[in-house]
Every structure is written in C-alpha cells, then in structure tokens.
Amino acid sequence: MVAAQYFDGRTTAAHAVTLTLDGEWLQMRGDVLAHEWPLRDVKVSERLGDTPRRITLPDGGHCEVTDHAALEVLLKQGGYRSGWLDGMQHSMRWALLSALLIVLLFAAAYRYLLPWGAEVVARSIPANMLQKMGASSLQTLDKLMLEPSKLAPERQQALRDAYARLSPLPDAQLAYRIEFRSAPQIGPNAFALPDGNIVMLDELVALTQDDDEIIAVLAHERGHVEQRHALRMVLQSSAVGLAMTWYMGDVSSLLATVPAMLVQASYSRDMEREADEYAARTLQLNAKSPCLLPDILHKLEAAHAKRQAEARKDSGGSVMDYLASHPATQERSALLCPAH
Amino acid sequence: MQTQQEHAFEFTGKGWEYFRIWIVNLLLSILTLGIYSAWAKVRRLQYFYRNTQLAGASFEYHGTPIAILKGRLIAFALLAAYTVAGQMNPLLGILIFVLLAAVMPWLIVRSLRFKLFNSSYRGLRFGFAGSDGAAYAVFLLFPILTVLTLYLLAPFTHYKIKQYQHNNSRFGDTFFRFDATAGNFYGIYLKAFGLLLLAGVFFGISAALHMPILMVILPLIYLYIVGFLAVRLPNLIWSKTGLGEHDLYCRMEVGKYLMIALTNLLGIVFTLGLYIPFAQIRMAQYKFSCMGVLAQGDLAEFVAGQVQSDSATGEETAEMFDLDISL
Numbered sequence: 001m002v003a004a005q006y007f008d009g010r011t012t013a014a015h016a017v018t019l020t021l022d023g024e025w026l027q028m029r030g031d032v033l034a035h036e037w038p039l040r041d042v043k044v045s046e047r048l049g050d051t052p053r054r055i056t057l058p059d060g061g062h063c064e065v066t067d068h069a070a071l072e073v074l075l076k077q078g079g080y081r082s083g084w085l086d087g088m089q090h091s092m093r094w095a096l097l098s099a100l101l102i103v104l105l106f107a108a109a110y111r112y113l114l115p116w117g118a119e120v121v122a123r124s125i126p127a128n129m130l131q132k133m134g135a136s137s138l139q140t141l142d143k144l145m146l147e148p149s150k151l152a153p154e155r156q157q158a159l160r161d162a163y164a165r166l167s168p169l170p171d172a173q174l175a176y177r178i179e180f181r182s183a184p185q186i187g188p189n190a191f192a193l194p195d196g197n198i199v200m201l202d203e204l205v206a207l208t209q210d211d212d213e214i215i216a217v218l219a220h221e222r223g224h225v226e227q228r229h230a231l232r233m234v235l236q237s238s239a240v241g242l243a244m245t246w247y248m249g250d251v252s253s254l255l256a257t258v259p260a261m262l263v264q265a266s267y268s269r270d271m272e273r274e275a276d277e278y279a280a281r282t283l284q285l286n287a288k289s290p291c292l293l294p295d296i297l298h299k300l301e302a303a304h305a306k307r308q309a310e311a312r313k314d315s316g317g318s319v320m321d322y323l324a325s326h327p328a329t330q331e332r333s334a335l336l337c338p339a340h
Numbered sequence: 341m342q343t344q345q346e347h348a349f350e351f352t353g354k355g356w357e358y359f360r361i362w363i364v365n366l367l368l369s370i371l372t373l374g375i376y377s378a379w380a381k382v383r384r385l386q387y388f389y390r391n392t393q394l395a396g397a398s399f400e401y402h403g404t405p406i407a408i409l410k411g412r413l414i415a416f417a418l419l420a421a422y423t424v425a426g427q428m429n430p431l432l433g434i435l436i437f438v439l440l441a442a443v444m445p446w447l448i449v450r451s452l453r454f455k456l457f458n459s460s461y462r463g464l465r466f467g468f469a470g471s472d473g474a475a476y477a478v479f480l481l482f483p484i485l486t487v488l489t490l491y492l493l494a495p496f497t498h499y500k501i502k503q504y505q506h507n508n509s510r511f512g513d514t515f516f517r518f519d520a521t522a523g524n525f526y527g528i529y530l531k532a533f534g535l536l537l538l539a540g541v542f543f544g545i546s547a548a549l550h551m552p553i554l555m556v557i558l559p560l561i562y563l564y565i566v567g568f569l570a571v572r573l574p575n576l577i578w579s580k581t582g583l584g585e586h587d588l589y590c591r592m593e594v595g596k597y598l599m600i601a602l603t604n605l606l607g608i609v610f611t612l613g614l615y616i617p618f619a620q621i622r623m624a625q626y627k628f629s630c631m632g633v634l635a636q637g638d639l640a641e642f643v644a645g646q647v648q649s650d651s652a653t654g655e656e657t658a659e660m661f662d663l664d665i666s667l
Binding site for chain 1: 361364366391396
C-alpha cells in the first residue's frame with residue numbers, strides 16, 4: 001500500500017489517496033474516490049534522487065508519491081523494470097567512474113585530438129593569411145624585444161647569398177627570407193615566423209665561424225615552417241586558452257597573447273625531430289655534412305648554459321634553469337650524425 | 341479584507357544527490373558529442389522542478405528531449421549559416437544577421453510558450469498567450485530605440501519586456517498580472533548608476549591623492565553593483581507580480597546573494613567545474629527560500645485551462661543565441 005496525493009488535472013485541490021496493486025490493476029482509494037486502471041496504462045516517472053515520483057493516470061490526473069520504498073515494492077510486484085540509467089544516476093561508484101572517465105576523455109582530447117586538429121587547420125590556412133600573421137608578429141616582436149642588427153651589411157648579404165644557394169627540398173611551399181636582428185636578453189637564437197621569414201639573431205651568428213653551420217640552423221628552421229610547427233603550437237595553445245576563457249569567461253585577453261606565444265612556444269620533441277630530419281635532408285641534397293647541425297647545437301647549448309650559470313650567480317639559482325636546459329641535444333646529435 | 345497567508349517556496353535539492361545525476365549525464369553528453377545533452381537538460385529541469393515545493397506540492401517539467409534536440413539542431417544550423425556566410429561574404433553575413441533579428445521575437449514567443457506550457461503545478465499547466473505583434477514591439481522595436489537613445493530607454497525596455505511576459509502568462513485559466521511601473525525600474529537602474537558614479541569619484545580621488553591603495557575599493561563597488569542588480573531587479577519583478585487575487589514576493593539580500601555567488605565561483609574554479617552541481621543547488625536553495633506566495637484564502641481554487649501543444653524549436657534557438665532574457 002502506497003500513500004499518495006492525487007490531483008485530477010482540472011483543479012489544484014490535493015486528495016490524499018492510497019495505491020494498491022490487484023493483479024494487473026492499480027487501485028486508488030480516497031475518502032470519496034475509488035478508481036482502478038490497468039497498470040500498463042499508467043506512466044511512472046523515473047527515479048530522480050529523492051524527488052517525488054509522478055504517476056500519470058489515464059484520466060488526465062496524476063499522483064505524487066514521496067514514499068519511495070513502498071512504491072518500489074509495488075512496482076516490483078507489478079513487474080515494472082527501471083531503465084539502465086536509473087542505477088547509474090544514483091550510485092556513488094558510477095559518479096566517481098564518470099568523473100574519472102571525463103578527465104580521461106579530456107586528457108585524450110588534449111593529447112591526440114588537439115594536435116591533429118591543429119595540423120589540419122594549420123595546413124588549410126592560405127598563404128596570404130600566413131604573410132599577414134608573419135608581418136604582424138615581426139612588428140610586435142620588433143616593438144617588444146628585438147633590436148636592429150649590428151651585423152655589417154656585407155656579412156648579412158653573404159649569409160643571404162649562401163642561404164639563397166641552398167636548394168630547397170622538392171616539396172617546399174614557401175619563399176624564404178632572413179631578417180637579421182639583435183636581442184641580447186634572449187641570447188643566441190633563431191626562430192621561424194609563419195610566413196617563412198626566419199629571424200636570425202646576431203648572437204647566434206657570432207657563435208660560429210663556419211657559415212655552413214648557420215645554414216644548417218636555417219634549414220632546421222625551414223623544417224619548422226614547412227611543417228607549420230609554430231602555427232600548430234599557436235593554434236593548440238589558443239584552443240586551450242579559448243576553452244579556458246570560455247570556461248572562465250573572457251576572450252579579449254586571449255588575442256593579445258598570440259605574438260608572445262609565437263616566440264615562447266617551445267616545440268614538442270616530435271617537432272624538433274621532424275625539423276632536424278628536414279634539415280638533414282636539405283643538407284644532404286646540397287652535399288653538406290649532416291653533422292653541421294649537431295655542431296652548432298652543441299655550441300648553442302654551451303652558450304645558453306653559460307648564460308644560465310651567469311644568471312644563477314646573479315640570482316642565486318632557480319628551478320627554471322633546470323627546466324630550460326636541453327638534455328635532448330646528445331640524443332639529437334646521435335640521430336643526425338652517428339659518426340660524431 | 342481577508343488576511344493573506346504566506347507560503348514560501350522550499351527547495352529540497354541536495355548537492356551530492358544532484359552531483360551523481362549531473363556527472364553521469366555529462367559523461368553521456370560528451371560520449372554522444374552533445375546529442376544526449378537534450379536528455380540531460382530534461383532531467384536537470386525535472387530535478388529542479390520536482391524539488392521546488394510550494395504549499396506541500398511540487399512543480400513538474402514536461403518538455404520532451406526530442407523536441408529540445410530538434411530545436412538545438414535548428415539553432416546550430418542557423419548559427420553555422422551565420423558564421424559561414426559572414427566568412428564568405430560580409431554582406432551576406434549582414435543579411436543573415438538582419439534575418440535572424442527579424443525572426444528572433446517570433447522565436448522568443450515560441451520559446452516562452454514551450455517553457456510555460458511544459459511546466460505544471462498540482463496538475464495544472466502554465467501557459468503563455470502573448471501575441472507576435474506585441475513581441476516584435478518589446479523584443480525588436482524597443483531594443484533598437486534603446487540603442488538609439490544611448491541606453492536612456494533601457495530600464496523602460498526591461499519594464500516592457502517583463503510586463504509583456506508576466507501579463508501574458510497564466511496558470512490554468514488564471515492570468516498573472518504585473519503591477520510594477522517603469523518608474524520602479526528607473527529607480528533601481530538609477531541607484532546602480534549612482535554607485536557607478538561613486539566608483540568614478542573614488543577613482544578620481546585616489547588618482548588626485550596618488551593613493552593607489554584606494555583603487556582596491558573599485559572592484560568591490562563593481563561587485564556590489566552586479567549583486568545589487570541581480571537581487572533588486574528580481575525582488576521588484578516578482579514582488580509586483582500577482583496571480584488572480586494572490587500576490588508573489590521575492591526578498592533576496594545583496595550581501596547574502598554575493599556571498600553565495602562568490603563562494604560558488606571559487607568552488608567551481610578550484611574543482612575544475614566539479615562543484616557546478618553543488619553551486620546550482622546552493623543558489624536555487626537561497627533564491628527559493630526568499631520567494632513565495634501571499635495567498636488570499638485557499639490556493640486550491642484554480643480551474644485548469646485548455647491544453648495546447650507546441651514545439652521546442654523556439655526556446656532552443658533563443659537559448660543558443662543567448663537571448664533568453666527571462667529571470
């Protein structure tokens with residue numbers, strides 16, 4: 001026997017009733033009411049926490065039941081089966097399992113779906129858009145952290161000529177130019193802009209006497225550009241940023257960070273390996289030694305280690321130095337130049 | 341005159357209970373790439389409606405997932421058409437934007453009808469009888485005039501929208517009535533504007549005195565303004581709404597509201613969203629505890645109106661474009 005409140009669907013008056021099951025018939029009894037309906041014509045709402053359950057009756061009325069245990073007994077008697085979701089929605093185990101699965105799904109999307117999506121989008125961006133992005137990035141960088149190059153014009157021209165003589169791989173798509181700049185606070189470095197321009201810092205040129213080593217770096221950077229690495233990194237981090245700002249609710253701050261991300265974006269190990277491979281193929285095509293790249297990489301590493309040591313002396317050491325070092329250089333050089 | 345009997349709403353939802361329902365439905369929504377979210381939405385509304393009690397009985401939501409899904413698909417198609425057209429040709433984008441603006445009032449009316457028709461209390465359905473013509477005035481004409489008058493008309497437009505919504509809503513056969521005046525709305529908006537001026541004065545003083553420490557007060561004032569509007573407007577709107585001879589009331593307090601809203605926000609941020617169901621329950625608990633009915637005699641004297649059906653298309657389209665201005 002289940003206590004319930006009956007509403008006839010025509011007035012708001014509540015009638016206290018009891019529900020009982022007689023074979024396949026649901027019987028409802030109240031002070032002045034007595035009805036019965038076949039159980040299969042009656043609709044019982046699914047369980048939803050401790051909320052009152054609703055029994056929709058064929059006469060347009062309904063019953064509200066708050067005595068859940070008694071109703072369960074009656075429903076079981078009538079052969080009523082709850083849906084598969086019912087158990088899941090009310091078990092702590094399923095709640096925790098769902099939370100875990102959601103976290104795993106997000107992690108998988110971040111690890112696999114995001115890089116794949118970024119690559120698809122990066123490859124579909126037209127050349128004039130790349131040019132615009134490259135030009136505006138260079139402009140911002142010039143304003144924020146780059147200084148004009150102090151390299152003699154003849155030296156610049158010599159490097160440009162050497163680079164121009166380098167035949168590109170047959171599947172190369174972009175035209176390449178070198179922009180010479182100086183940036184004492186960044187140290188020896190070179191980076192590729194999305195449009196194919198490569199920013200070469202004086203500090204890196206000063207690191208070596210061998211122009212071929214600089215050409216090797218340029219070939220490596222070209223590999224980053226051809227494979228749209230910078231673009232993919234920017235797309236990935238903006239997608240994450242977009243999701244975070246959508247979640248927190250502010251989009252304008254996102255747009256301001258794009259140029260900075262272009263420089264700060266540290267490529268993934270896979271990306272570095274791809275660019276190394278590209279450089280090695282380019283050097284091979286031009287009858288140059290693939291060991292040129294490891295040579296300059298070692299010099300770069302030594303120069304950065306020295307800078308860090310100096311910075312440590314000034315600041316008393318920091319955790320960032322440890323994170324910023326490149327333990328992979330040995331590994332990379334072994335791959336590129338086994339004889340070394 | 342008969343004495344009024346006060347019936348407060350009571351919200352009986354529980355955080356952990358709702359969390360279990362919410363997370364399972366969220367997982368299914370993700371796994372089905374959003375399709376299941378229509379079912380999740382119905383379940384969420386059912387949980388909240390059924391946990392809302394008034395005078396010993398609860399509310400019920402009757403919307404069907406398929407109707408909601410249909411509406412969402414149409415909304416998605418409209419949004420996609422707008423985005424793609426704008427990309428291909430700005431002129432085409434503007435054309436579609438104008439078209440969207442032209443159908444929006446019509447969609448809002450469908451959405452209000454769907455929402456109210458699918459809500460019931462004590463076996464009686466709610467309903468909405470607003471005309472399309474009046475909807476074009478309050479949802480298109482007045483907003484355009486508001487922009488043209490540099491938002492001087494904004495409180496009046498808000499008043500007209502609420503008047504249109506509440507005067508055209510009914511429970512069974514009995515219509516709601518809206519007794520607020522445009523002056524009431526201007527009063528609240530002017531106070532908020534006054535607070536904003538106060539913030540400006542503080543900014544001026546702190547700049548003049550070179551005391552940036554005073555700037556700390558600025559975000560506090562802005563926060564208070566947000567809470568002030570979020571509390572005082574519903575208080576006004578619901579306290580000036582009646583049903584037949586009965587009156588409603590809403591007596592939220594800015595301090596308490598802000599405290600709940602802020603702790604909710606912190607909880608959501610620090611649990612990466614897992615606190616969302618708890619936050620929703622807490623806010624509903626507070627809001628409903630502040631609301632109720634001042635009944636004239638017995639509540640049980642309403643007669644059911646006619647039954648009519650509608651599709652959910654309107655509500656979903658309006659919701660996705662974030663134009664659902666209802667409270």
